């Protein structure tokens with residue numbers, strides 16, 4: 001990525017973009033979707049998904065389970081959609097029983113979209129996307145299915161085509177481990193069709209402008225970050241070399257190892273049920289006499305370790321261990337050792353080495369040989 005700007009209209013950049021657009025579909029597990037690589041962040045990708053497919057006043061069902069779903073709902077309301085919020089306690093997943101009731105009752109098809117955050121990064125909760133599709137199919141409901149995959153796509157099992165997702169999105173800084181700055185949005189044929197009649201005001205995010213330039217073979221309606229495109233090429237190559245399924249398995253191992261460490265420390269996972277455990281982030285609940293913000297501050301100041309803060313409702317109550325992206329098993333063990341030292345610093349009676357031992361015993365039994373070194 002460390003290179004000078006290049007003319008994005010000169011032939012190498014369209015050629016690079018063409019291959020990226022083809023290859024990025026693989027991380028969404030789609031052959032029929034149309035991807036957009038937008039100079040923005042996850043928040044802009046949300047806006048792109050909503051404004052291209054919906055009109056002001058449209059009724060949408062949206063699940064509130066943590067800070068990021070809360071922010072997406074805030075955006076949905078400010079964009080003037082009629083948001084039917086289904087709220088769960090933070091630490092729980094989306095309430096799909098209520099979704100089933102709403103879908104079953106909606107014979108007139110007033111619900112135009114169901115919006116869900118696949119992995120709620122604030123609480124470490126992963127929602128069951130296949131189950132949402134089953135509910136829509138059971139009632140033959142035509143609502144669009146919009147998924148925030150910011151902290152899941154390319155790390156957790158995600159199948160756009162199989163699960164009938166209409167718009168899926170992520171950001172460059174998460175599982176691709178790139179700098180922030182690219183929103184990656186993928187639209188199903190049904191979503192593209194919806195974009196033809198969607199009345200929401202949009203300019204920067206208008207898929208139609210992208211599609212015009214796709215047809216011309218120049219790809220960009222405005223200037224892309226050429227550096228990020230080269231970065232994305234490298235990120236995808238690294239992922240494909242490991243194999244997407246192996247990447248997903250690695251995240252599953254890292255998630256499990258982290259949870260074993262948390263258990264060994266005698267602490268609780270914020271996520272209330274195993275079915276929702278996230279393999280990309282673990283939110284750890286601290287005892288009431290400890291402020292989790294102190295843990296995060298101290299980890300950074302003393303051990304150069306970046307933990308995640310507790311956000312909003314869980315501020316001070318949880319800290320988060322991210323295990324997403326270009327991260328290997330030994331790096332995670334280093335992080336877990338760091339957490340143990342911080343826990344000791346703030347007066348939690350942790351048995352040093354307990355979490356690392358639980359995690360490393362599990363990893364030692366499960367780490368595969370490195371394919372290129374067999």
Ligand code: PLP
Nearest residue numbers: 041042043068119121150151171
């Ligand atoms: N959605 C989820 C699940 C996130 O975790 C985040 C950010 O962490 C966002 C959306 C917002 O993304 P961004 O900060 O890139 O705008």
